[in-house]
Structure formats: structure tokens, C-alpha cells
Amino acid sequence: MSSSDDKFTAADDAAVDRGRTTPGASRSLTAARVRDNIARVVWVVCMALALVLAVAAFTYALEANQDNGLVKLVRDLADTFDLSVFDLDNPVKAFTGKNAVVKTALFNYGLASVVYLVIGRVLERIIRP
Template identity: 60%
Template sequence: MSESQLAQVRTRVAQVVWLLCAFAAVVLALGALTYALKTNADNGLVQAVRDGAGFLDLGLFSMDNGIKEFTGDNADIKNSLFNWGLAAVVWLIVGRLLERIIRP
């Protein structure tokens, strides 16, 4: 494999990594938005987004035991916006860093 071909492969891999991390951030943001807008939790799409966000929070930014845990009125909304919002930002930062490392 020539040097230019290797550079093209590394560029494509970097782009894919960035897209996957950006997608994870979007899912987390949409999950938080479903709580903020008080969407119907029985809806299959809403539940799928929330399940995906729950998986992508990696346990560190979870709604139940995240970085910060709110109590009282609208605690679910505050927990989702803070913890999943923070997780989305982390995914974007990690994605950008990995993209810069992988790219030639």
C-alpha cells in the first residue's frame, strides 16, 4: 500500500470515527429533549431514543447516578439535560480528538 493510499484510508477512518461520535452526541441530545418536551414515554421511537441515550451515557452520565443528581420538581428533566447534555459534549470532544489523532 502506497503512502497516499494509506493517507486516504486514515482520512476515511478519521471521518467515520468523527461521524460515530457526533451521532452518539445527537442521540444523547435527542434523549434529553424527549424529557424536556415531556414526550409520550409509551411511544416506541421515544423509548428507543431514551434507551440509546441510556446506553451511550456509559454509566458515568446516567440519569439515575450521573455527575449531578437533581431532586424535586422536574428532576428527570434537569437530570437528562445536565447529564446527557454533558455526555454529548464529551462525545464531541473525544470524537474530535480521535479524528485529529487518526488523520494523517
Template identity: 55%
Template sequence: MASLVWLVAVVCALFLAVGALLVALKANQDNSIVKFVLDGADALDGPFSRDNGIFTFDGKDAATKSALVNWGLAAVAYLVIGKILDRVIRP
């Protein structure tokens, strides 16, 4: 069970990290794979939204900075919480 919890946390963090990378690279959002990853990251971001997240940016490349910072923090949060739960569940 602990391994499954850790795997879910890693997959969530991966979605967020890849989503931030796709935003930074200005990937074609009409592509179905890019849209799938970005939609998944948007669903997982919680209070770390790229639109109304903990950190907001103005000016040039604000959307990119917001996605990198907020989704990066969300990915780290998933990994930390996942590892804590893994240690609590594992005997």
C-alpha cells in the same frame, strides 16, 4: 477511518441530545420512536446517567434537569473525544 470515528461520535451525541430534549418535553414514552431514542441514550450515557449521574437534582422537575445536564455533558464529551480521535487518526 477518521471520518467514520467522527460520524459515530456525532451520532452518539445526537442520541443523547435528542433524548434529553424528549425528556424535557415530556414526550410519550410509550411511543416506539421515543422509547428507542431514550434506550439508546441510556446505553450511551456511561457515567453521565440521568438516574445516578455526575450531577443529581432534587425537587420539582429533577428528572428533566438531570437528563438535560448529564446527557448534555455526555454529548459534549462524545464530540470532544470524537474530534480528538479524528485529529489523531487523520494524517
């Protein structure tokens, strides 16, 4: 950006503050608001997916009733959104021995949750003006 671009932006901002908008300022403010809203939606979706995976991992840790409809729903959603990399049938890290299923679920779904949070934050920063 050149210094003339900075002056133009400052002048547009001053005009908006006084209630007078120029066409360029109005369009750039609208675009900024749209990008801000899209960034928020992307972040919320990634947080929701990370939360589903974390709750699914806790259903294994707490040995929740597998016949419960809510437990089935959460585990099915986690199986759908595990990026096919952190799948419990073919995990990144498979544990053996005592509580192997719990450890595998906590590790893989926990890692998938962190990946969703990182991806969400990076995308939010890229999209936000």
C-alpha cells in the same frame, strides 16, 4: 523529518501530479486516504452518539409520551451510550425539586454529548494524516 525527507515527499507529489507515481508515493497516498476515511467515520459515529443523547435529553424536556416506540428507542439508546458515568439512575449531578428529572436528564445527557464530541474530535485529529 530531515530536509531530504521533505524533498522526497515533494518529488513524489510532483510525480503524482504528472500522472507518474512511484511505489512509495502510491503507498503513502493510499495510507493517507485510508486514515482520512477512518477519521471521518470516527467523527461521524461520535456525532451520531452525541445526537442520540441530545435527542433523549429533549424527550425529557418536552415531556414526550413514554409509551411511544420512538421515544423508548431513543431513551434506551441513550441509556446504552451514556458511558455509565452520565446514567440517569446514578447521575453525575442529580437535581431535586421541581422538574428534577428534566434538569438531571438535560445536564447529564448534555454533558455526555459534549464528551462524545470532544473525544470524537481528538480521535479524528490523531487519526487524520
